[in-house]
Amino acid sequence: MTKTVLVVGLGLIGGSVALALQKAPHFHIIGYDRDEETIRIAKQLQMIDEAAATLQQGAEKADVIIFGTPVSVTVEHLRQLPMWQLKQHVIVSDTGSTKQAVMNEARTLREHGITFVGGHPMAGSHKSGVTAARPHLFENAYYVLTALDEQDEWAARELKSILRYTHSKIVEVTAEEHDHMTAVVSHFPHIISASLVHQLQAEDEAYPMAKLLAAGGFRDVTRIASSNPALWRDITLQNLPKVLEQLTKWQQEMERVKNILASGESEAIENYFGDAKKLRDSLPFSAGALFTSFELHVDIPDYPGVISLVTGYLAEESISITNLRIVEARDDVYGILVISFQNEEDRQRAQACIERRAKFETHIA
Numbered sequence: 001m002t003k004t005v006l007v008v009g010l011g012l013i014g015g016s017v018a019l020a021l022q023k024a025p026h027f028h029i030i031g032y033d034r035d036e037e038t039i040r041i042a043k044q045l046q047m048i049d050e051a052a053a054t055l056q057q058g059a060e061k062a063d064v065i066i067f068g069t070p071v072s073v074t075v076e077h078l079r080q081l082p083m084w085q086l087k088q089h090v091i092v093s094d095t096g097s098t099k100q101a102v103m104n105e106a107r108t109l110r111e112h113g114i115t116f117v118g119g120h121p122m123a124g125s126h127k128s129g130v131t132a133a134r135p136h137l138f139e140n141a142y143y144v145l146t147a148l149d150e151q152d153e154w155a156a157r158e159l160k161s162i163l164r165y166t167h168s169k170i171v172e173v174t175a176e177e178h179d180h181m182t183a184v185v186s187h188f189p190h191i192i193s194a195s196l197v198h199q200l201q202a203e204d205e206a207y208p209m210a211k212l213l214a215a216g217g218f219r220d221v222t223r224i225a226s227s228n229p230a231l232w233r234d235i236t237l238q239n240l241p242k243v244l245e246q247l248t249k250w251q252q253e254m255e256r257v258k259n260i261l262a263s264g265e266s267e268a269i270e271n272y273f274g275d276a277k278k279l280r281d282s283l284p285f286s287a288g289a290l291f292t293s294f295e296l297h298v299d300i301p302d303y304p305g306v307i308s309l310v311t312g313y314l315a316e317e318s319i320s321i322t323n324l325r326i327v328e329a330r331d332d333v334y335g336i337l338v339i340s341f342q343n344e345e346d347r348q349r350a351q352a353c354i355e356r357r358a359k360f361e362t363h364i365a
């Protein structure tokens with residue numbers, strides 16, 4: 001039986017959900033976005049089967065509604081839903097980076113007979129908008145669901161069945177657990193990333209050359225500072241107590257590391273880095289990364305035609321690539337050609353192909 005799914009907000013995340021669901025034959029995907037150009041592109045990309053003229057019109061036709069809007073916008077929209085004639089067993093979900101605020105709205109929705117199960121795909125990027133959406137964005141990434149309680153388990157089961165087309169790994173936690181864990185691995189790291197950029201800026205007048213020397217390490221830890229500021233303002237505000245809690249813990253950690261450094265004890269300093277390295281190396285990034293991208297770094301020599309040589313070998317072995325970029329600095333530790341693939345299997349085939357045929361070193365960062 002055909003299911004009508006409304007995706008609200010067709011940017012990076014909503015657009016990627018819509019594209020993933022397009023792979024299933026039995027979904028009719030309606031899209032709604034406040035930005036007309038986004039709707040036009042979504043139609044052109046065949047991301048949606050139909051555009052809703054208004055949110056209400058789309059919502060009243062839907063069996064499932066998934067919000068891909070900024071978290072503050074989602075809360076506002078959820079408040080409107082009880083005013084409309086939604087289908088009796090409609091399931092409402094979202095993709096937002098915070099869960100407690102929407103789950104508070106879920107309680108009110110329940111009073112109006114509307115079932116809401118929160119969702120958060122743990123994959124994305126610093127890019128935004130409809131053109132950044134990809135059908136494989138969530139492949140192998142965790143996708144967190146938060147149900148109010150067991151009463152909504154039927155809806156969580158139904159959502160899991162729909163979201164299986166994202167090929168993500170669906171897990172269920174409480175909204176409180178979700179917001180704590182994402183504060184640790186996502187929301188607070190964002191603050192650190194932005195703060196390092198501010199710290200560089202503060203040095204710029206006296207040392208304008210410093211930014212030119214910023215190598216791979218600085219770029220790695222500050223990439224997410226290039227994300228959409230309004231989106232991260234909303235996320236931070238909705239999870240403020242937990243972000244502040246992490247900030248206090250960070251200040252304590254900085255005091256600890258300051259004491260280690262001030263002691264000048266080489267063994268203690270090496271152990272500080274060594275313990276972090278051991279832990280970082282053991283994190284499950286390769287087998288189901290929190291943020292998955294399937295990139296392969298290739299250490300190519302510098303001669304004309306070398307890139308087409310590599311892509312030629314991949315084409316001959318029918319390995320599709322989703323993106324290709326050159327890291328500008330020669331100091332990149334892993335190799336300056338970075339090729340992205342749709343999934344882990346393609347990346348591994350490509351790694352074997354390039355090492356065997358081109359004899360270039362490859363790395364998975």
Ligand SMILES: NC(=O)C1=CN([C@@H]2O[C@H](COP(=O)(O)OP(=O)(O)OC[C@H]3O[C@@H](n4cnc5c(N)ncnc54)[C@H](O)[C@@H]3O)[C@@H](O)[C@H]2O)C=CC1
Binds near residue numbers: 008
């Ligand atoms: N950026 C990321 O990597 C990730 C983001 N998220 C969450 O996904 C949600 C969407 O984020 P992105 O896709 O990155 O943002 P985005 O900026 O790429 O897309 C948001 C879309 O919502 C639309 N929109 C904004 N206000 C609207 C309104 N009032 N009515 C209708 N449409 C409206 C925008 O026009 C845009 O197309 C956010 O809640 C975010 O926290 C979740 C996982 C990863």
Ligand SMILES: O=C(O)C(=O)Cc1ccc(O)cc1
Binds near residue numbers: 097122125224
């Ligand atoms: O750019 C990155 O690597 C991210 O951190 C993407 C991201 C952003 C927000 C989320 O809620 C989840 C993932």
